Amino acid sequence: MGKKEITVYLETITPLWTGDAWQENNKVRSSSILGGLRFWFSVYWKVVKREEIEKLNDDGVPAVNLEEIAKEEPFRVIALKHLQYKNVTNDFDEEIDKVLEELKLPVPSRIFGCTGWRSRVNIRTEPAEEKSFQKVNLEFKYPDDINSKFWINKNIFKEKNESKLYANVRFKLKTSQYWWENYLEEFFKFFSDKIVLMGGKASFGFGFVKMKVEGKDEGTTEQGKNKIVGFDNMYVYKAEKIDYNGSKDILGFNLKYYLRKKEKENIRNKQEIEEHFGKQKKASKVYVSNLLKEDNNSIYLVIFNNPFDINPIFKELAEEYFRVLEELRRREADKNV
Known part of the structure; x- marks a missing residue:
């Protein structure tokens, strides 16, 4: 052939x-x-x-x-x-x-x-x-005055100033x-x-x-206002108009860190949090994109259940995580009321 x-x-x-x-x-x-x-x-x-x-x-x-x-x-x-x-x-x-x-x-x-x-x-x-x-x-230190400097420096820059x-x-x-x-x-x-x-x-x-x-017809990505095309093991959401007006860049790590902090406030146990957000030699199920300032201050949330994993995050919890991130958007909306 x-x-x-x-x-x-x-x-x-x-x-x-x-x-x-x-x-x-x-x-x-x-x-x-x-x-x-x-x-x-x-x-x-x-x-x-x-x-x-x-x-x-x-x-x-x-x-x-x-x-x-x-x-x-x-x-x-x-x-x-x-x-x-x-x-x-x-x-x-x-x-x-x-x-x-x-x-x-x-x-x-x-x-x-x-x-x-x-x-x-x-x-x-x-x-x-x-x-x-x-x-x-x-x-x-965005959002909620967290501090991600140590982990970002250790994992991305390795004591350098540029990557x-x-x-x-x-x-x-x-x-x-x-x-x-x-x-x-x-x-x-x-x-x-x-x-x-x-x-x-x-x-x-x-x-x-x-x-x-290249050369093939493209599909359409949007499904409704915030839900993006996923499949059985993967949920993808997009939040826009995040309340950040600074000139610096925000990595997805900060926003994921923020979600994890909110999980602790919900008094979920350490084992459950590690199941969702990962630990050494165990992949995360939760991923958040960098803040996309050029795209209306938007962020993407991806919840991915690896098919090898026997403890999935269910849709209800995925939507709960998205609501937590949407609260960052609503702050700005409230100011404009």
Whole structure:
């Protein structure tokens, strides 16, 4: 069936952070983008298609080894058996897919690779718009006189005064026509009107993006005034006209910190708060974007229930969190009455 190449555009609602193991963010890394694609494809395959995906090891990484799976009957033996009786109308990749299905290798690993199996997808990032991100331009005490300086300095700047971020990223994705038409095309179409988190430091408000294949029709994102398109495991809300008139920037970390503080005031226990907002080696379910001053002082709230997690945040609590953030907007509205 031949090869397929597409250009994917990441429209950055908030800039992208794709740092390396040393927390240096000097370029948009293809490995980071590929890892993000694999994650969201796994979410799509589990939540939307209702199919099996990989189990995670203790480090939260998909633990799949094709060599272990194929111990009883090696991959090459099954492959030769399939190819020997191959239907001449079938594509070679289709036969390989059938072999991997017989071995019970989950689809995300078939496409994006695992130990003993190479990815069917290759990506190459194009030069992106680079943004200078300076500590001196941040407001650490909004809202409610919180103080986020220590954590932002520790996790973003590492005692430096400046960091780099990237906006409006494009990358070329190469695969075969078979993997595109049977799996990836529908995946990209599903996410074309949704916000996803890409790259690192999402808990600080970075990496809120819309993922679009260039040349394809775009969906519509808005559903009503404040509710944004999500899906079963993800709720997305937008609050506008946040009451902040300062000249400095507000990171999503501040607003998430504020939500967590309000949770404590509601006398929820520590374990429940950590389940929602994360802790060391446990991902958060709550993400808030940076304040978007150029977009009517708006913020996005994303509640994401990882399909690997057995303790989800339900819609009622997601809407409660949104109401807390909306109170920041109402302060300004009250002043104008």
